Amino acid sequence: MTDLQREISNDRRNQLNPYVWRDKYYNFDIVTNTARNRIETNSVVVSNAPFMLDRITYRTIFLQDSTPPYPYVYNEVRFAVNTNYLNNDFADSRLLFGYADNGDKVLPLVERWLCKPGDSLVIEQRQAPRSAGGEFTFNYTQQWVFHGFEKWNQ
Amino acid sequence: MQGKDWADRRKALDPTIYRAKYYVLNIDVDAEIGGIGGGAKTIDNTPFVLERITHGISFRPDGVNQDGNYTLQFRDDQSVYNTEPALAQMLFGGVFNGNRVLDLPLRMFFQGSSTLNIDVVNYTDRTGGGVTNFQLGIVFHGFERWDSPRQ
Numbered sequence: 001m002t003d004l005q006r007e008i009s010n011d012r013r014n015q016l017n018p019y020v021w022r023d024k025y026y027n028f029d030i031v032t033n034t035a036r037n038r039i040e041t042n043s044v045v046v047s048n049a050p051f052m053l054d055r056i057t058y059r060t061i062f063l064q065d066s067t068p069p070y071p072y073v074y075n076e077v078r079f080a081v082n083t084n085y086l087n088n089d090f091a092d093s094r095l096l097f098g099y100a101d102n103g104d105k106v107l108p109l110v111e112r113w114l115c116k117p118g119d120s121l122v123i124e125q126r127q128a129p130r131s132a133g134g135e136f137t138f139n140y141t142q143q144w145v146f147h148g149f150e151k152w153n154q
Numbered sequence: 155m156q157g158k159d160w161a162d163r164r165k166a167l168d169p170t171i172y173r174a175k176y177y178v179l180n181i182d183v184d185a186e187i188g189g190i191g192g193g194a195k196t197i198d199n200t201p202f203v204l205e206r207i208t209h210g211i212s213f214r215p216d217g218v219n220q221d222g223n224y225t226l227q228f229r230d231d232q233s234v235y236n237t238e239p240a241l242a243q244m245l246f247g248g249v250f251n252g253n254r255v256l257d258l259p260l261r262m263f264f265q266g267s268s269t270l271n272i273d274v275v276n277y278t279d280r281t282g283g284g285v286t287n288f289q290l291g292i293v294f295h296g297f298e299r300w301d302s303p304r305q
Contacts (some may be wrong), residue, residue, distance in 0.1 A: 052169055061225040074212065089178035094249050095208045096176060107255060108172040109165055110205045111297040128212065 016149060024051060024150035030079035030125050032141045038127040042144070045121045050151040051079075051096040053121070058093060061141040074128030075142065081119050090126055112148070121146050172297045175202060179272060179292040183224065185280035191290065192273045198265040199226060204296040205247045206257045212291035220250045223278040229271050230264065239275060249287065260297070270294060 030103050032040040054078065076090035094097075099106035115121070183191030209219055209230070225239035226246070236245060247256040264270070272292050280288060 091178040092212045111172045111174045112169040114169040
């Protein structure tokens, strides 16, 4: 984490009352492969407390041996809470959320997003129209983490 | 400085009223030196507040490097926002080469159904390997008012 991001992070944390909000994250994996236009979706349900979403990170795990350097994996994602926000276009995930490979390129959401208990956090992940490794298709797992705060004093 | 300002701006908004929102624009750009591309995105019929722009070469063909050697010009229906096109990474920072995304100095407010335009000029010869064009991805990050918490 850079000094800039630490400052942002601390600042955001300081404005929240720790007797009301605590750190919380949700996560899931999406198992897919690099076939063109391959679509996979996964979701997680917010538990019985309001959740304030602050940032989304992701990381690729290669399941199948691949000769380094690993082929680029082009993901297009769209992101939803429940289903009322699926009208966004697909975009390269690095442009949307930054890239968490080295932990220092994460883009916080422009604004926090307050989710109710029972809301679903959904990622719809589509492989780009171009194959990642030429004509070679390989499997991989994409891990997604939703970072935020949970209201624990209700 | 930017981080502090950014955090201050985020503090000012109630997350029960405003939610993050983004729009995507993919532009085909000619791979030769001086090659141009352009595109437009019409936003939903909801006011949109633009906070940052990110960009990068998507689905890049072989031999096309993520070098940022292209300029962007940004305007809407009424106004041109950078009169002299500059390299995109100088204007908005780059996602691919680091975390140096630059938020806009001031948020821009757009009425619903406004159209955001981007013009691109390629500054590097990317025609190796028979490539004739490449696709540049643009994301407009911002937020919109959802008026009341969802029921």
